[in-house]
Amino acid sequence: MIYRELGRIGINVSEIGMGCEGFVDKSFEQVNAFIDLMEAKGVNCIDLYTPNPDLRSNLGRAMRGRRDSFVLQAHLCTIWKDGQYKRTRDIAEVKAGFADQLRRLETDYVEIGMIHYVDSLADWEGCKTGPVMEYALELKKTGAIKSIGLSSHNPQAALAAVNSGLIDVLMFSINPCYDLLPADEDVESLFDAKNYEKPLVNMDAERQELYETCQRLGVGITVMKAFGGGDLLSAELSPAGKALTANQCIHYALTRPGVASVLVGARSIEDLMTSIAYEDAPDSEKDYAEVFAALPKISWQGHCMYCGHCAPCPSGIDIANVTKFLNLTIAQGEVPETVREHYGALSHSAGECIQCGACETRCPFGVPIMENMKRAVGVFGR
Ligand code: SF4
Ligand code: SF4
Numbered sequence: 155m156i157y158r159e160l161g162r163i164g165i166n167v168s169e170i171g172m173g174c175e176g177f178v179d180k181s182f183e184q185v186n187a188f189i190d191l192m193e194a195k196g197v198n199c200i201d202l203y204t205p206n207p208d209l210r211s212n213l214g215r216a217m218r219g220r221r222d223s224f225v226l227q228a229h230l231c232t233i234w235k236d237g238q239y240k241r242t243r244d245i246a247e248v249k250a251g252f253a254d255q256l257r258r259l260e261t262d263y264v265e266i267g268m269i270h271y272v273d274s275l276a277d278w279e280g281c282k283t284g285p286v287m288e289y290a291l292e293l294k295k296t297g298a299i300k301s302i303g304l305s306s307h308n309p310q311a312a313l314a315a316v317n318s319g320l321i322d323v324l325m326f327s328i329n330p331c332y333d334l335l336p337a338d339e340d341v342e343s344l345f346d347a348k349n350y351e352k353p354l355v356n357m358d359a360e361r362q363e364l365y366e367t368c369q370r371l372g373v374g375i376t377v378m379k380a381f382g383g384g385d386l387l388s389a390e391l392s393p394a395g396k397a398l399t400a401n402q403c404i405h406y407a408l409t410r411p412g413v414a415s416v417l418v419g420a421r422s423i424e425d426l427m428t429s430i431a432y433e434d435a436p437d438s439e440k441d442y443a444e445v446f447a448a449l450p451k452i453s454w455q456g457h458c459m460y461c462g463h464c465a466p467c468p469s470g471i472d473i474a475n476v477t478k479f480l481n482l483t484i485a486q487g488e489v490p491e492t493v494r495e496h497y498g499a500l501s502h503s504a505g506e507c508i509q510c511g512a513c514e515t516r517c518p519f520g521v522p523i524m525e526n527m528k529r530a531v532g533v534f535g536r
Contacts (some may be wrong), residue, residue: 395449
């Protein structure tokens with residue numbers, strides 16, 4: 155298992171993480187088997203969102219004696235009331251809900267306390283200036299949460315939260331189809347087939363800005379809906395007009411700037427094994443470039459996907475990462491210090507490009523790589 159830094163908070167998470175919704179209605183023995191497998195395979199990042207709190211009692215029991223093996227992402231502002239899930243900003247309900255989570259999990263802290271489901275700027279403003287943020291900051295001060303997170307499907311709301319400096323971790327819905335759509339306050343727009351009927355070209359600029367800003371500011375992203383709720387894996391349902399594989403979807407999410415962990419859902423041990431198998435899959439199975447370039451309804455021409463399909467470079471240049479760092483500076487109009495540091499850590503710089511052109515013949519998106527290498531030298535000086 156490969157581990158990645160979760161932004162600036164000093165915690166490493168497995169690049170394959172786990173969402174818990176599929177655990178609902180499972181017995182303790184079944185939940186325990188999931189936790190056994192996760193521990194054995196090094197899957198340490200668990201998102202605890204699930205409507206029914208009974209599951210958290212099973213999880214708490216299953217984690218006895220091994221709590222420290224996991225990084226827990228809990229959600230503030232989600233409660234179970236009258237037998238139903240409820241998103242709430244009522245601070246008394248929020249406090250009671252979080253206390254219940256800790257009790258059921260048999261712990262006195264979680265690594266991430268996530269303000270749940272903020273899909274509009276107005277909701278973000280309300281959270282930021284109201285008792286929800288006050289409570290989150292208080293929890294962080296006491297150590298009951300080690301960092302403040304936010305979950306969202308809307309790049310505008312998420313970007314405002316990230317730029318506020320108050321959010322350490324972002325949970326966001328990322329896959330190659332959602333990434334083409336403009337921001338919307340209604341999450342249903344992501345699933346609406348009508349929104350995919352017209353030709354879609356390149357990533358939505360606000361989503362691109364969101365991911366780049368997260369990387370620049372050290373806000374780690376944990377990814378939800380990498381498979382679009384399973385739709386992307388189905389030829390019939392995929393908005394791309396063609397089925398993608400789980401490995402392609404996971405790899406796509408992991409190659410977005412700022413992403414630390416993809417929280418895969420699993421309804422069975424076999425589902426979880428399939429996602430964990432990503433770690434041992436050959437590059438050819440992860441590579442999404444040629445498949446995406448041939449999708450009937452979607453185009454990324456001229457846009458670097460950070461897919462790595464242009465490798466190998468005879469000079470050993472990591473073209474995808476050089477391009478990613480270059481794009482971060484272009485977006486900012488300056489060279490952020492963290493980006494300079496990351497660039498400096500590359501074993502080979504753009505200055506080693508011999509302009510052989512081999513990469514451009516392999517890039518299915520027509521990216522002007524040789525020109526980009528020259529620009530990177532101009533920006534980074536090497
Ligand atoms: S330059 Fe092309 S092949 Fe290389 S990482 Fe970017 S999109 Fe992929
Ligand atoms: S053109 Fe430059 S970056 Fe591309 S393969 Fe050749 S040396 Fe590497």
